[in-house]
Amino acid sequence: MLEDIAMRFFVLFLTSVNLFAQEQPVLLKASTMLDGKGGVQHNVTVVVEGGTIRSVGASSPAHGVTYNLAGLALMPGLIDTHVHLAPHFGPNGKVAGGRGESPATELGYALENAYADLMAGVTTVQSVGSPIDRDVREAIKRGVLPGPRVLTSVRQITDTRSTPDQLRELVRQTKADGADLIKLFASKNFRDGGAQTMSDDQILAVCQEARAQGLRVLVHVYSSHAIMSVSQAGCTSVEHGTLIDDEALRFLAAHGTYFDPNIGVVAQNYVINKDKFIGTGGFTEESIKGTETRLIPASLEMFKRALAVKGLKFVFGTDAVAGAHGHNAEELIYRVQKGGQDSSAAIVSGTSVSAESLNMSKRIGVVAEGMDADLIAVEGDPLRDITALRRVVFVMKGGKVYKSPAR
Numbered sequence: 001m002l003e004d005i006a007m008r009f010f011v012l013f014l015t016s017v018n019l020f021a022q023e024q025p026v027l028l029k030a031s032t033m034l035d036g037k038g039g040v041q042h043n044v045t046v047v048v049e050g051g052t053i054r055s056v057g058a059s060s061p062a063h064g065v066t067y068n069l070a071g072l073a074l075m076p077g078l079i080d081t082h083v084h085l086a087p088h089f090g091p092n093g094k095v096a097g098g099r100g101e102s103p104a105t106e107l108g109y110a111l112e113n114a115y116a117d118l119m120a121g122v123t124t125v126q127s128v129g130s131p132i133d134r135d136v137r138e139a140i141k142r143g144v145l146p147g148p149r150v151l152t153s154v155r156q157i158t159d160t161r162s163t164p165d166q167l168r169e170l171v172r173q174t175k176a177d178g179a180d181l182i183k184l185f186a187s188k189n190f191r192d193g194g195a196q197t198m199s200d201d202q203i204l205a206v207c208q209e210a211r212a213q214g215l216r217v218l219v220h221v222y223s224s225h226a227i228m229s230v231s232q233a234g235c236t237s238v239e240h241g242t243l244i245d246d247e248a249l250r251f252l253a254a255h256g257t258y259f260d261p262n263i264g265v266v267a268q269n270y271v272i273n274k275d276k277f278i279g280t281g282g283f284t285e286e287s288i289k290g291t292e293t294r295l296i297p298a299s300l301e302m303f304k305r306a307l308a309v310k311g312l313k314f315v316f317g318t319d320a321v322a323g324a325h326g327h328n329a330e331e332l333i334y335r336v337q338k339g340g341q342d343s344s345a346a347i348v349s350g351t352s353v354s355a356e357s358l359n360m361s362k363r364i365g366v367v368a369e370g371m372d373a374d375l376i377a378v379e380g381d382p383l384r385d386i387t388a389l390r391r392v393v394f395v396m397k398g399g400k401v402y403k404s405p406a407r
């Protein structure tokens with residue numbers, strides 16, 4: 001009897017040693033795999049070890065933890081290059097954040113937004129930006145709480161009274177404050193006409209200094225002249241751009257500036273949740289009406305024109321705020337269903353092109369040997385029915401499984 005108990009403990013001990021000392025490979029057996037670059041393979045096993053994709057192919061090692069993803073489409077995790085993790089609806093149902101809330105409360109909500117994004121298949125987000133993003137990034141990085149990888153601009157550069165030298169200093173300060181990138185506002189919003197607010201010199205100062213510091217620059221900008229100035233200055237990407245003309249679209253393509261048109265989530269979210277926005281942050285019944293009747297149609301018309309421009313590099317960004325987290329893929333669905341984008345191109349945009357725009361194409365955005373194991377699986381074939389992106393049933397980030405169908 002005593003020996004029996006001792007033996008059981010010994011076996012238990014061995015098992016636990018084994019669990020901690022030896023990480024078993026994880027085998028993902030999928031009927032369909034989209035590689036993130038437009039390639040499709042069938043009956044593939046992806047072998048993941050130590051957070052990295054070890055192999056992609058027909059054969060698989062004899063042992064390992066196996067996930068049977070039959071009937072699902074395996075693909076790289078989505079990369080949302082433009083979100084705001086901090087905004088949320090507070091206990092009174094209205095948009096909250098920063099007004100009378102403790103930093104701890106704010107952080108809790110931001111972590112919830114991050115969690116919603118991850119569960120919807122977004123394994124990397126770029127949040128642009130609030131200082132609290134930094135806390136979210138670090139909390140998730142510690143590896144206990146689930147969430148996507150977070151990149152953040154920490155703040156937004158908006159002060160048009162700053163001199164070019166002051167702006168350069170602010171870029172350096174933002175880097176010192178832990179930012180992964182810079183977010184700049186160069187024009188008014190759509191509803192205010194979109195006129196350029198930062199001078200060409202100010203834009204150049206921010207983008208040059210950022211480049212010298214090894215940082216990318218995302219620019220909130222709506223009108224054509226401002227957009228060309230941003231592109232000329234070597235900024236990384238144009239956000240929104242609703243008032244862009246064909247000349248400026250071609251200019252972006254020729255200069256390799258990424259374009260993030262945000263046409264399918266953020267504006268629709270304001271309309272869907274209008275009661276929660278009206279009365280906060282300048283939102284009125286009238287402004288939401290304008291979003292519905294002017295901004296949404298103008299964005300769609302612009303996107304259709306942009307699609308026709310050869311070589312224009314679209315990234316995937318939603319501008320998700322309160323209420324929109326977890327609905328990120330609607331951006332790609334909208335592009336395909338309403339904008340007429342090819343579904344494969346939309347998926348490539350949301351994976352490898354977005355990774356490239358983050359300077360992370362060697363690590364994420366593609367299913368291939370040596371890449372970080374950020375993988376999702378969706379129910380159905382997203383190439384034939386893009387709404388499959390709504391049905392994310394498997395999520396792995398850095399080799400760790402966060403969501404999975406019954407094995």
Ligand SMILES: [Zn+2]
Pocket residue numbers: 082083084128319
């Ligand atoms: Zn934004």
